[in-house]
Amino acid sequence: MRLSPQQIEIILATSHEVMGADASVWLYGSRLDDQRQGGDIDLLVEVAPAHGLLCRARLKTRLEQRLQLPVDVLLARRGMAGGAFVAIARAQAQPLWAASAPS
Numbered sequence: 001m002r003l004s005p006q007q008i009e010i011i012l013a014t015s016h017e018v019m020g021a022d023a024s025v026w027l028y029g030s031r032l033d034d035q036r037q038g039g040d041i042d043l044l045v046e047v048a049p050a051h052g053l054l055c056r057a058r059l060k061t062r063l064e065q066r067l068q069l070p071v072d073v074l075l076a077r078r079g080m081a082g083g084a085f086v087a088i089a090r091a092q093a094q095p096l097w098a099a100s101a102p103s
Helices: 005-019 053-067 084-092
Strands: 024-028 041-047 071-077
Touching: 005 024, 005 041, 005 053, 024 084, 041 053, 041 084, 053 071, 071 084
Parallel strands: 041 071
Antiparallel strands: 024 041
């Protein structure tokens, strides 16, 4: 996984700030491959159904400002299957944990 512990902390703190403490954050895409370089940060954020596109846009903007990197945010509704793209992302995604939490 090509994220530093500091980047993970920023992602988790910002996600919980915008989406609530119960948001689950997963990394998918090119940043999972240690052999690659660059690329945006692809996040799958699982949230309660109350969160919508405005919250997604707010999260994306704050993350890009704080990380100084491009970020894509895909929202998944907790308890709902989601579409094909969510299914593909879930199939390869790895959860992000705080550096002090067990993985």
